[in-house]
Amino acid sequence: MxxxxxxxxxxxxxxxxxxxxxxxxxxxxxxxxxxEAYRYPxxxxxxxxxxxxxxxxxxxxxxxxxxxxxxxxxxxxxxxxxxxxxxxxxxxxxxxxxxxxxxxxxxxxxxxxxxxxxxxxxxxxxxxxxxxxxxxxxxxxxxxxxxxxxxxxxxxxxxxxxxxxxxxxxxxxxxxxxxxxxxxxxxxxxxxxxxxxxxxxxxxxxxxxxxxxxxWTYEGAAIQAQGILDETDLQFLWLPMAHSFGKVLLSTQLACGFATAVDGRVDKIIDNLAVVRPTFMGAAPRIFEKAHGRIVTMQASEGGLKEKIFNQAFKVGLQVDRLEREGKPVPFLLAKQRALFDKLVFSKIRDRFGGRVRFFISGAAALNQEIAEWFHAAGIVILEGYGMTESSAGSVVNHPDDYRFGSVGLIFPGSELKIAEDGEILIKGPGVMEGYHNLPELTAEALTEDGWLHTGDIGDVDAQGFLRITDRKKDLFKTSGGKYIAPSAIESQFKAICPYGSQFLVHGAERNFVVALITLDPDAMEGWAAENGMAGKSYAELVASQQVKDMVAGYVETLNARLNRWETIKKWILLDHDLTVESGELTPSLKVKRKVVEDNYKSEINGLYR
CATH class of the missing domain: 3.40.50.12780 (ANL, N-terminal domain)
Known part of the structure; x- marks a missing residue:
């Protein structure tokens, strides 16, 4: 197709x-x-x-x-x-x-x-x-x-x-x-x-x-042709320039002519956004997950009337969004409530990101749809895109005036996309690599003779041309009962449900049930500890406590209620540290090195099946 x-x-x-x-x-x-071309600290x-x-x-x-x-x-x-x-x-x-x-x-x-x-x-x-x-x-x-x-x-x-x-x-x-x-x-x-x-x-x-x-010149020209950005925009750039996502934003800047504020310090992103006040920024989903979790937990700690107003604001905002997406009229009183909550709640969230953001671009991994919808209810558009290093990062993207939640958008002009019989996404176009350096056999595996790139991702395309990624081909696994599991779909749901969650890794290949390794966000847990009589305790002490295990168990139960019976998480453990780039368990673009984690915790995973 x-x-x-x-x-x-x-x-x-x-x-x-x-x-x-x-x-x-x-x-x-x-x-x-x-x-202005560049701004730097x-x-x-x-x-x-x-x-x-x-x-x-x-x-x-x-x-x-x-x-x-x-x-x-x-x-x-x-x-x-x-x-x-x-x-x-x-x-x-x-x-x-x-x-x-x-x-x-x-x-x-x-x-x-x-x-x-x-x-x-x-x-x-x-x-x-x-x-x-x-x-x-x-x-x-x-x-x-x-x-x-x-x-x-x-x-x-x-x-x-x-x-x-x-x-x-x-x-x-x-x-x-x-x-x-x-x-x-x-x-x-x-x-x-x-x-x-x-x-x-x-x-x-x-x-x-x-x-x-x-x-690279194609990538920039393809964004320019889509009219997504122009000279009047201001980018905030923190992404690793060693990663193709960062590099493609440079090519886009040369083609479109906007200015870029550059600072790669991840811990300064939110502070910098408030100062720079950009109109757009590219980021990995983990940044949005952390921001979502931080805002939700901060509001929960306020409690009382403020928390009730916050929760009602998002209930109304999500309801209005849903009606508008379905092309249905928004009732007068509901629209008035949305306008009020915009002043009381949503405008303050937008101000945290500088107040001028037209959209964020999310790439490098899948963004949970619920998190995208949550930001959208607050008036912040996150456009998912898709590509890989082998296709110069950009191949598919949603547009500011034409996007679909849960999809990564439309193929770039000048490129082609098709779905193989086994569901794998294939891409062809000027952005596709010449090959792997000094690795002719791997190049032959990745590229067909007529130039199609095997992405290794599974997906489908709707009637309007919007691509949806369902999982990595190599990550799909089958239980001993013969049921196929797409782990990333389950993992991203947990991150949307649990504001303290950092990583959630699902396992169960050739096993009779599914288990998970879980890590929590150390920054978020500091706040949780202060509110629950455990201030000053280390991350390892917190995750070893029954209080934290009970808290996480509640979120796992909520997750399981959404899943098919064969997908539900029967057992899980909390790891004594969060996954990091420095530990070698995350790539610099914040993707989990699944094989490394599985090898590191082989005995713990096996223990869950005893």
Whole structure:
């Protein structure tokens, strides 16, 4: 079955897109030189740069890379968190004709060594001393690595230099050859390698995904063609730039011309939103789950009249939303109540996010529909999108004026989507990868001869062309009774029901019933502990207490009442720590490494079946 939709787009932006990212960037500089391009924190305040100022930096940095001997398509790594310098480095690499290899700052030294060796990186941008230390630890394994450029770390004047040193090298080269960067851009073909992104490895060693310049320029042009964003928007960007979701937002910015405020510190997101007051932001579902849980638990702690008003506000808001979606009239008194609650409750929630957000974009994992509807009742639109690293992150997205809860939207213009006989989603289009780096057999498994990408996800498409994801193909399991279970559907429901929940992992393959591993949100549990006479106790002490077990049991019972008999959770345990990126149980994009968790807690899972 192929997805079809009556939506039509102006394909001019796609057909006339720049041949490479360097040209796309400098076209933007020339088009709007004096408009704000980037905003970034400096101490307690924010500083700003125009497109022209950003272009001047990128030119010098790109020329500096050429001076260091970077040749077309040679790899240059970036091992850093999300910040303005990451973007400068990335644009400079591609403008010099090189290819960016992304490394998460949380990646362990062993995997850093593997990624940089497999990609044969010649130069690496390293954020600070901790990232430099990883490179030094693995230096003997990296014969190709000639130079390290640090943002904040200590330099040695030889192997490790600073950004200012690189700009100085660029200045010197430009003095003798002022057109060197333009020449590199002109020589970069649409099918030249632009980026090597190593998948975060929910199973096994990370695979390097080869993405070409034409993929990134297409992604930005496809968003531009859909009219979702324009120059007047302001993005807040915190997503890991080492992840394809962050990278696609950069391409979108170059195409559409809006300004971006950049700060990758996750603990500062809410504070920054209030200061920056963006019109949109991309995020992983975990951010919305945490925000939902925090708001609900804070209101519950208030108790009394305030809690009653809050609960009634959402009862009314959800009822009005449902009537409007069904095309039914909203009764006069109900509409008046909705307007009153907007002033008393919903406007305050919107203010927590800056008060100007037109929409959020959720990607990287499935967003629970109930949480999306809850935010929508408060006047906050969360548009789900879908894609994967192998398709340059963006393939399908809902539109601000045309979206469906529970769906991830419509296929990008210029791309195709179809559902295989076994339900797997297949994608074809300019965003699809060239293949996996040095892995021809895996490339052949992922790509058909005529260019269709096997996503590994199961889904269906409705009559209007909206795609719905039902589960990961590899995560579906069958009980010993022969019943198929889609774990993510159950897991996301628990997170919507329990405001203290963090992770909920369902197991039961070839077993006679389903069990779950549960973790709670440490921040939310601090508040719970203070309200329940357990202030000061550690997370491990809290989850070991009968009081917390009884609280969680109530939420599991609520979940089970919604499930088919064979899906219900018969037994469960609370883990003594939340899953984190640092523990190796979450990817940097906050997805659970299911196999790692299952291996780590094999004996506990087996114990639930005794």
């Amino acid at each position: 192929s997805a079809t939709t009556a939506v039509t787009y102006d394909m001019t932006a796609i057909d006339d897109r720049a041949p490479n990212v360097g040209r796309q960037f400098f076209d933007r500089v020339r088009a709007t030189p004096n408009r 400096k101490g307690d305040s924010w500083e700003s740069q125009t497109w022209q100022e950003t272009g001047d930096h990128v030119t010098k940095l790109a020329a500096g890379l050429v001076a260091l001997g970077i040749e077309p398509e040679q790899r240059v790594g970036i091992a850093a968190g999300t910040r303005f310098e990451w973007i400068l480095a990335d644009l400079a690499i591609m403008s010099a004709g090189g290819a960016t290899t992304t490394v998460y700052p949380s990646t362990m030294a062993d995997d850093v060594g593997y990624i940089l060796a497999d990609s044969e990186c010649r130069v690496v941008f390293a954020e600070d001393d901790s990232q430099i230390a990883k490179l030094l630890e693995r230096k003997s394994e990296l014969p190709h690595l000639a130079k390290v450029i640090t943002f904040d770390g200590a330099t040695d004047g030889d192997w490790v230099i600073g950004m200012a040193d690189l700009e100085k090298l660029g200045d010197e080269l430009l003095a003798g050859n002022p057109h060197v960067v333009e020449e590199r851009i002109d020589a970069t073909r649409p099918d030249s390698l632009a980026t090597l992104i190593y998948t975060s490895g929910t199973t096994g060693r990370p695979k390097g995904v080869r993405l070409q310049h034409k993929s």
